[in-house]
Amino acid sequence: MRWDKDAEKELKKVPFFVRGLARKKVEEHARSLGLEEVSMELFMEAENSFKAVMAGKSSDELMAMMPQPNKPGTSMLIIETCQHEMSRCPYVLTNTWEIRETIERWAQHDDINERLRRRVESDIILYHNKFRVSISACPDGCSRPQIADIGIIAFVRPRLNMDTCTGCGICVDACPDNAIHVENNIACFDRQRCQGCISCRDACPMGSISLSDVGLRVLAGGKLGRHPRFADTVGEFKDIKDAMEFISKAVNAYIEESSTSERFADFWVRSRAGLNLAQQQEA
Ligand code: SF4
Ligand code: SF4
Ligand code: SF4
Incomplete structure (x- = not known):
């Protein structure tokens, strides 16, 4: 050719x-x-x-997935975001770059890359040695935050105007999470089931559903591999600054207290209760 x-x-x-x-x-x-x-x-x-x-990954992201020599400067933190910009996704709730930049600034300040690298004893750093943070701009979770060390998912809360709701039930069919039912001609929302998207708001012909400010749901301890597990939902936070206290505490505890070969998910499972890391905050 x-x-x-x-x-x-x-x-x-x-x-x-x-x-x-x-x-x-x-x-x-x-x-x-x-x-x-x-x-x-x-x-x-x-x-x-x-x-x-290649899922729109930048050359830096692709490089981070390749085996690299274990030497100062090797990137250990992989921050992935869903590809809402490339796909011009209509479901996007928040600016993932702002979240990413906040995490990058914190990582630089706390020397996270280098401290994670020093935990690895082998000469070569492999993908599973790295710490993966996954950010999705809506509950659809296209960046797969459920199998990341730390997952961050943007969400909203639906709010109903009871004066205009006719109880037509259109929102019930529109909800992907079976989180709505109609009772006494009024839509009722199940907060436990609701993942916090925009589907019901968009479907309501009366404009009776509005959305709260965007919050961030934080997950911890997901992984693939021989013993895969889905991450636990840790809590809901107002914004990334609010969530950073938990993220920083969890990652620093991992660096300081885990054994060298231990993955974050395994550390998280054995330490989460004792570390008192879980917290719930209203977004
Ligand atoms: S996670 Fe949501 S906003 Fe991001 S690409 Fe997927 S559907 Fe779009
Ligand atoms: S679609 Fe709108 S008007 Fe109909 S039940 Fe749902 S909230 Fe009420
Ligand atoms: S915000 Fe999404 S998940 Fe929650 S009730 Fe509305 S459609 Fe269902």
Whole structure:
């Protein structure tokens, strides 16, 4: 397969560890179109779909997933966000970049990367040695916060205007969590079941449902691997500044008190009660 000079130049900008794979995918795409040369236009088209397949991860995020030498400066904290910007998702409730930046500033201040790295005894840092924080901008949880060390999910609370509710029940069908029923011609909300999205508000023909300010639900202790587990819901917080006290306490306790090979989820399970880390706050 021939490559146009500009396309070849552009390929060199792709991170080296996925460059071979990117070349292969672009050439496959060209062949599927019956072409014998990769033009700049074709490269951009194929690169965009390749990025989508890689879930929109930045080169820094992709790099963080590769094995790395255990030496000062190695990134140990992986912060993933759902891809609401790339997909122009209509369900987004909050700005995930602000949350991410707050966590990054805290990590820098508390030297989290380096302290996590020093826990690892082997010469190579693998993906499972790293600490993963996953942020989703709505309860759909596309970034998979349920299997992260720390998960953060934006949510809202529905509020009903009883004066305008007709009890039509349209919101009952719209709720993905079976959290609404109608009683005496009024919609009733089950707070335990409600995940806090916008579906009922959008469905109500009377405009009877409004939404609270956005809060953050924080989860801890999820993981995949040989013994997978879903993270526990720790509490609901007003915003990321409010949640940072818990996150900082949990991560610092893990760094200071866990054994070197212990994953955060295992530390969390054996220590959560004794550490008195769980807290509930009204968002
Ligand atoms: S988690 Fe919610 S806001 Fe984020 S991409 Fe998924 S549906 Fe959209
Ligand atoms: S859809 Fe609106 S008007 Fe109908 S029951 Fe629900 S809240 Fe009331
Ligand atoms: S906010 Fe979402 S989960 Fe909660 S009651 Fe409304 S539709 Fe159901």
